[in-house]
Amino acid sequence: MLQPTALALQAAFLLVLFLFVAWVVRSTLRDLRRPDELRSAAAPAATDATGIHSALTAGAPPAGLVDPRLVVERAPGHTPGMEYEVAGGAVLGRGEQAEIRLDDPYASSRHARLVLQGGRVVLEDLGSTNGTYLNEELVSGPQPLHQGDRVRIGDSEFTFVDS
């Protein structure tokens, strides 16, 4: 036995459900048409920084390595904007022998190094205590660098530029 009120309540229940679905779909579609949030994420600030998409190009030949440099973003004892030539490789660390000296309490004496491998600059952590971060991801094993990659050690941050 279905009373009219029960029927009305059930219809209302289904109506609310479908209105809710329509509301979420509509808002989602609007976000897609005006894609500020998506565009900035799909094309990160630097055009082809090592992101999730570049696993495939990891072994690809370099696309014209002109003048690889590390640009200081912020680092204790360095002026932002300063550039280091890294075409011949370099060791980053707190120690005397490091080519790029870091006055950073979180840096080990030989913290990380850059080496040229197959025409590409490769970043490698040298067993440091606090780790090296490439685009805010902990580096484990050699990582090829791409234009715009951010390398961070403790409070020191660099951007890799190769053109």
Add this chain to the structure above:
Amino acid sequence: MSARNRELLGLIPASLLIVAGFGAVFLQEQTRLDDLSLTYGAIFLGLCLVAHVIVRLRLPDADPYLLPIVAVLASIGLVVIYRLNETLARDQAQWFVVGLIAFAATIILLRDYRVLERYRYLIAAASLFLLLLPRVPGIGQQANGAYLGIGLGPVTFQPAEFAKIGIIIFLASYLRDTRALLVSRKRFGITLPRLKHIGPLLLVWGLAMLMLVFIRDLGSSLMFFGGFLAMLYVATDRFIFPAVGFGLFAFGAWFFASTVGHVGDRVSAWQHPFDPKLYEQIGGSYQIAQSLFAQADGGVWGQGFGQALVSVGDSPILPAAQTDLIYAVIVNELGLIGGIALLLIYVLMVERGFRIAILARDSFSKLLATGLTTVVALQVFVIVGGVTKVIPLTGVTLPFVSYGGSSIVANFVIVALLLLISDRARREARR
């Protein structure tokens, strides 16, 4: 409208559903409209507001639709469970409060979820331990031939629900490290990783098979392995990996279906649910056949709230109506149209999850969001596919709708993690 105000607005439909749903059930049971349904609606709205305030304070940029979607699913679940059994609904409401506490704790304690990466091996080991716990004599419990629950005093607890989160966290962290290595070697024109890189992949496959045999649960093992394959695909962008993985899984499932009795019974019950011999057999096709009858009985518009015939006297017509077969009850009472609405809401939930994965900037977050979303999506597929005779029926819960404490709490933790990832991703994207 800001993201948080949009979320607040989205919580209103969920409370309306509670009011309308409980109203209809009261009418059916006591033939009068009780204003108690308004009280329940208000309490539910209050609980949603608590979750909303926590998100507003801690994760101001998080996805605005995820929480309303969860609230709507929860309200459907509460109404249907109440209609089946008042005591269970009261339990379920208490579990929601526990789930909300877990949700709040995850958001507040795990400010930077990336610390999880540091404990990945610990998390993996703990998850494996949880998975095997139901086989420990004394606390392990067997239900319908599957070992899923453990009894701790009065509370039954399904450790697999929590293990799945841990395993996804481990896989996200592991694949972040090895994804470049997995695609780095080519032989004969195809990607062929070295054994030491592919080894853990085979280990996960072995694990899924082990679950099939030891825990005897095809549904969970499909969930785990499917989530893993989705993450592998996202990590490597090579279709060959999920294709080979799915082939391996199909082979393993076929092998065990033909050799292990329990798995084989499930498959024949699935293929011939209306075979009189299987229908009469204990643990045969009774459940799946009744589920199909119930859904057919619902038709397009449904029988109406409180109209589904769940039991005659004391003997149940729909076994496990509040857990495994809750989808069949919903389709019986709300019809095809209600079933479609429910599935659409799950589709939206999965869409939000993948969108969070797309927006996330670092690989760990991307993989974690992908994995968590895929596991929820597959869980819905496994149980809805089971009751509609698409795949063999196995008992997993319908997320946020089915009765079951561990499931609710674990799913709240998943949503909390997705919101954490989303908050960071959207804040970084805006900058």
